[in-house]
Amino acid sequence: MSLNENIERLRKQKQMSQPELAEKAGVSKGYIYMLEAGEMTNPSLDVLMKIAAALDSTIAELVGEPTVVARPVAQEIPDTLRQFIKERKKAGEPLSEDDLISLANTQFRGQRPQTVDDWRYVYEFFKRTLGKRP
DSSP, rough: OOOOHHHHHHHHHHTHHHHHHHHHTOOHHHHHHHHHOOOOOHHHHHHHHHHHTTTTHHHHHHHHTTOOOOOOOOOOOHHHHHHHHHHEEEEEEEOOOOHHHHTTTBBBBBBBBOHHHHHHHHHHHHHHSSSSSS
């Protein structure tokens, strides 16, 4: 199905009128009409996000694509990173799960840090440049 057909179908499933959808999405009634009529075929990402939210849907569903859910990829934790984790815990500053995932996924030019000192440097770099978390 096309964008216009999907918007209309989802709107009708929610038992909403075009003016109701327009108000809920924060766009004009005429814009919704033109989208559903196929006269407007290339709305901005911002508009798609607003319409998807108003319809309790996703942009993927609006454009007829499968929804993709991103999940963190479990990475093997190198021994040197394990040693760094123990060092932080022993110092009373354990890493959060988010920090651990970020560090475990860290690579530069296809390589990971090799020593505990490398991990410490990378962690400190992240903290200083990005705030408290890597």
